[in-house]
Amino acid sequence: MMTLPPDSSENAPGAPDTQTHHDQHGRYPQALNVEDFRRNLAAIRARMDAACRRVDRDPASVRLLPVSKTMDESRIRLAHAAGCRLLGENKIQEAHRKWENTTDLAGLRWSVIGHLQTNKAKLMAQFASEFQALDSLRLAEALDRRLQAEGRALDVYVQVNTSGEPSKYGLAPDEVAAFLQALPAFSSLRVRGFMTLALFSREAERVRQCFVLLRGLRDRLRQEAPAGISLDELSMGMSGDFEIAIEEGATVVRVGQAIFGARALPDSHYWPGAA
Numbered sequence: 001m002m003t004l005p006p007d008s009s010e011n012a013p014g015a016p017d018t019q020t021h022h023d024q025h026g027r028y029p030q031a032l033n034v035e036d037f038r039r040n041l042a043a044i045r046a047r048m049d050a051a052c053r054r055v056d057r058d059p060a061s062v063r064l065l066p067v068s069k070t071m072d073e074s075r076i077r078l079a080h081a082a083g084c085r086l087l088g089e090n091k092i093q094e095a096h097r098k099w100e101n102t103t104d105l106a107g108l109r110w111s112v113i114g115h116l117q118t119n120k121a122k123l124m125a126q127f128a129s130e131f132q133a134l135d136s137l138r139l140a141e142a143l144d145r146r147l148q149a150e151g152r153a154l155d156v157y158v159q160v161n162t163s164g165e166p167s168k169y170g171l172a173p174d175e176v177a178a179f180l181q182a183l184p185a186f187s188s189l190r191v192r193g194f195m196t197l198a199l200f201s202r203e204a205e206r207v208r209q210c211f212v213l214l215r216g217l218r219d220r221l222r223q224e225a226p227a228g229i230s231l232d233e234l235s236m237g238m239s240g241d242f243e244i245a246i247e248e249g250a251t252v253v254r255v256g257q258a259i260f261g262a263r264a265l266p267d268s269h270y271w272p273g274a275a
């Protein structure tokens, strides 16, 4: 294990040379049966656990959120059969449709991880267990109102733009403190922590800096967070960079392609500004 100089205390110790797997993007083989899913899930879990061990973290402190966006209902049934109980979806209508068509699957819950327009808050309130892309007070207000009407609560993560790319959603880091102060007004929202998408780059150090920024922000704001606002969770890392995210403190990693296989639709369909 490498010894870090004292002034880099923001970096987790160990394995700072872990590389991204973004060169695999779009090439992952399709998981077509329950065995494929079991094998992929076990392989990802093993890599997560190894990343934890590199930085002396308890593997039980990191949750794997499989991301099923673009995958059809038959694949969702296979993932469920392989043990998945919470699935991530990026688009609200797609998530809502899949929920409606799979209510027979015991214990299956949905996490919405993409930007939501305020006028879709009602759809979200009907079925989602978790929302990881809260980025405006207007949306918080609309969600809270719809959730009250449904008699439901929602776990939420505040999305932070750590890459500085104007195309990405999320609050600028310097807007987050004031935002958090306003959230206790919305009693149906259970604030759990932050979510981010790192820079999509093969330069591992630049990717890592996005994760370091989010954890540093969380550590600072934790002291002054209003009562009832928990910042325990850091949702960061996906197929190409989850190991680096774990080394920097992720408690949730969102992994799609490395479990389900490459997506047919281009990423520009899901991410603003993606190539």
Ligand SMILES: *Cc1c(COP(=O)(O)O)cnc(C)c1O
Pocket: 067, 069, 090, 113, 114, 197, 237, 238, 239, 240, 254, 255, 256, 257, 258, 270
């Ligand atoms: C699609 C998506 C992921 C998963 O990306 P993969 O490359 O498939 O692992 C993670 N987070 C968000 C917000 C996504 O939209």
